[in-house]
Amino acid sequence: MTRSELVAEIAAANPHLLVKDVELIVHTIFEELTQALARGDRIELRGFGAFTVKKRNARAGRNPRTGETVAVDEKVVPFFKAGKELRERVNHAEPKDE
Numbered sequence: 001m002t003r004s005e006l007v008a009e010i011a012a013a014n015p016h017l018l019v020k021d022v023e024l025i026v027h028t029i030f031e032e033l034t035q036a037l038a039r040g041d042r043i044e045l046r047g048f049g050a051f052t053v054k055k056r057n058a059r060a061g062r063n064p065r066t067g068e069t070v071a072v073d074e075k076v077v078p079f080f081k082a083g084k085e086l087r088e089r090v091n092h093a094e095p096k097d098e
Contacts (some may be wrong), residue, residue: 002028037078049083054079 001009003026011022032049036043043051053076061072082090 040076045083047083049080049082049086051081052081053077 006021007022007026010026011017011019014022033043036049040053054076055073056075058074059072061070062068063070
């Protein structure tokens with residue numbers, strides 16, 4: 001689901017809200033989540049999951065095209081762990097035909 005699809009779903013479920021207001025709400029939530037992760041905070045959404053940041057140490061990598069060894073710098077990456085309720089709902093969901 002893309003951001004615009006999310007906005008459309010929320011707007012359809014809440015006809016009393018203007019689409020531009022829903023866009024602002026979604027943008028604000030994503031911005032707050034991004035800022036919290038940038039600060040290194042943990043975000044927990046009960047029934048959905050938790051977002052954290054993990055530190056990846058510097059390492060020696062390999063260029064797949066040439067095979068040459070390259071240095072990969074240390075970095076911090078976002079990490080998501082699904083909550084129990086989300087895992088159960090996904091595992092028991094009906095397969096979607098595409």
